[in-house]
Amino acid sequence: MRRVVVTGLGVISPVGNSVNEFWTGLISGRCGIDFITKFNTEEFKVKIAAEVKDFDPLKYGMEKSDVRRTDLYSQYALAAAYQAVQDSGLAGIEPERLGVYVGSGIGGMITFVQETEKLMTSGPKRISPFFIPMMIGNIASGNIAIKYKAQGPCLPVVTACATSTHAIGEAYRAIAHGYADAIIAGGAEATITPLAIAGFTNCMALSTTNDPLNSSLPFDKRRDGFVMGEGSGVIVIEEYELAKSRSARIYAEICGYGNTCDAYHVTAPDPEAKAGTRAIWLALEEAGASDDDLIYINAHGTGTPLNDSTETKAVKQAMGEDAARRAMISSTKSMTAHMLGAAGAVEAIAALLALYNGEIPPTIGLKEPDPECDLDYVPNRARKADCTLALSTSLGFGGHNGCLAFRKV
Helix, strand or coil: CCCEEEEEEEEEECCECCHHHHHHHHHCCCCCCEECCCCCCCCCCCCEEECCCCCCHHHHCCCHHHHHCCCHHHHHHHHHHHHHHHHHCCCCCCHHHEEEEEECCCCCHHHHHHHHHHHHHHCHHHCCCCHHHHHCCCHHHHHHHHHHCCCCCECCCCCHHHHHHHHHHHHHHHHHCCCCCEEEEEEEECCCCHHHHHHHHHCCCECCCCCCCCCCCCCECCCCCECEECEEEEEEEEEHHHHHHCCCCCCEEEEEEEEEECCCCCCCCCCCCHHHHHHHHHHHHHHCCCCCCCEEEECCCCCCHHHHHHHHHHHHHHHCHHHHHHCEEECCHHHHCECHHHHHHHHHHHHHHHHHHCEECCECCCCCECCCCCCCCCECCCEECCCCEEEEEEEECCCEEEEEEEECC
8 A cells, every 4th residue: 555645735614714824713712602693583492503604706717607607505615625726736646547536425515505595485597507516526626626626536435424534535536445545535515595594403412502602512512413514625635755856845644444333323423433443443554553652632523412412332342441541532513513414624733733732722612521421521711732643433323433644643
């Protein structure tokens, strides 16, 4: 297997629309959650979300015609990809050796809802000819591939909240096994709509506290559900010797990946955490983790009652009790909320930056720890730590589990 490294990062998020703003927001403990501005929530039980603020697609290499013909989720993906490609300085890759693996858990829901309303009020002739290519879940990958002439493998993964973790993991394998030399990988989501908020509320997934600073509460015994977020995370990964030959900045090496399924329930995690445990163990095993490693884990940490205790169990079972207690763990969803299909990539970027910068972002709002969540979750304040290995875990509806491992180079 060839070595694979990360050379470019791009983020559009509720706490910042650049990597520097995002990282500063996390380390300072900034909460991106507030009352919803995208629609009137008077009739809604849930009134808060983590919206992207002050997003201007024209700042990220898009033309006005591109904006008119793309759903917001695709605009977020294009913007994050633009940042990541610029950051990497990627050049000289043969088109057939450059790939794109950018997924979305839901796709163009804003377009879907708008065009459905047109159909119901004005009839079929009013439906946009761009409806289908704006709405479909693969089109962010397609648009990015078109922009960067990437004619290699193009695989938009869809595994709910584990989407972009799997996209990065599968991209890693494609390069490691020689199917591509570089891949633009990640995920994007833009689903803060009345339909999505109502749907997630009615399946008992969202917090109904409606207090921006006390709703997304991973590992806290007061937690009652997750808060919806939006945005995109995209990274550029490439074969190590290629990156080295062009003197690229290397954030870290991707050294492990686990992909499993609970095969248990459509929304609830397996309480025994067997498959989640295995996903983490597979990543650690491939990474060659040892007792000498100082490990940081960016947890899935949704703030739902079942997820956090189950994930804690999975970490203990995968690492062993002693190693789990030595690890530093945080959930950046306490600040970004749950960005669904974008969450895995955005959180992988947080893990990469923690490794690269030697500082661990906190789990804010953690004031009353759940006795079943008894590990070190870096509560409320960032912490300096020279970690050698970082993990990012994701769990998705349908039982999808993913774990990425990154090592300092």
